[in-house]
Amino acid sequence: MTERKARPTGRHHGDLRNALESAALELIAENGPQGFTLAEACRRAGVSVAAPYKHFADRDALLAALAERGYDEQRRRFGAALASTDDPVEQMARFAAAYVRFAVEERGLFEATFSAGLDKSRYPALAEAGARLLLVLQDAATQLRPDAKQALGLVHAVAASAHGFAAFVIEGIYASAREAEAQAANAARLISAGQTG
Amino acid sequence: MTERKARPTGRHHGDLRNALESAALELIAENGPQGFTLAEACRRAGVSVAAPYKHFADRDALLAALAERGYDEQRRRFGAALASTDDPVEQMARFAAAYVRFAVEERGLFEATFSAGLDKSRYPALAEAGARLLLVLQDAATQLRPDAKQALGLVHAVAASAHGFAAFVIEGIYASAREAEAQAANAARLISAGQTG
DNA sequence: GTCTATATGTTGATAGAC
């Protein structure tokens, strides 16, 4: 077979697509979602501003690719958190902590999924990745709320609360990420054990 | 005395400063913080792009003015929420609900205070307005956590959780603002009554 | 698949007339 990555004809590496995504993630992590511009990402990747258009239809398409990666990474992390215990309430607590940790450790992906402001309907693959993630969480919540709609409600409540702690950490209101994780976990525990039965 | 608002020499109303702030709030409410540009605010206010500079040093100064208004309005609303009951736990619950309601009803002010990304140190008046707000909340929390540091921690936790629900409403994850308010209040109740004593 | 060059639009900000 031929080599998987042919020699670059221009003067670049074999995987510009990935290099652009990484640069974009850096930019978002540094300055928030609006800190990402295609032009600056090109500069960091060492290519001209025309190069991306062979890999992405436009600026939003790159963002959508990031958001999709973000959902997949969340599914991986939150799935692992859920699998780390059998106690349903503790599962929600660890999900909340993982939510905060993800926001801190992968701020670029985190903001790409939440604050990029994409027309989700224009990116079906993105909507599907989000739906897959939600399913994993809803499934876990079903142990606490057998009714599907109530399970979804619980996921939303726990996620919303955790999201707030994540936003506060990013904003620097919590000095310690660990502290914020613990608080988010605690809130999730209370919300999960709270009402119903 | 002379008339309070002299006749405009150009072709505009007597209170451009306010008109610009209102236009900016509209823009932020419509498209988020990055949806605000000085140029677009000028278009909506019906003045040239040079006009603002007689009223604000630069773009950030206008944003800072909005953020300051945002803190003051929060203090007004949250103060009223705290005063509406004597039960300390219920006070925190109503604060959380008011937080979500403020985000929904005054999204421009909400995002100006939280997501504008201002150098707070460059705007002392802004930092002071934020501090005043925090004091009101911390004071109320003292009934539940006599230790000042723990009281502050409780305020942060309740606010963080409420913030998440607010963000979820704005993002459209909660269809009903009322539902989100109720959930935020519930979470606040649990967090407040939760640990310590 | 990458480059150069370019078109086109937008922004923030300033100078100077009135």
Added chain:
DNA sequence: GTCTATCAACATATAGAC
């Protein structure tokens, strides 16, 4: 205090060469 210029900077996106 507002306007008319005008500027430099920067963005997204396309055409065409290699």
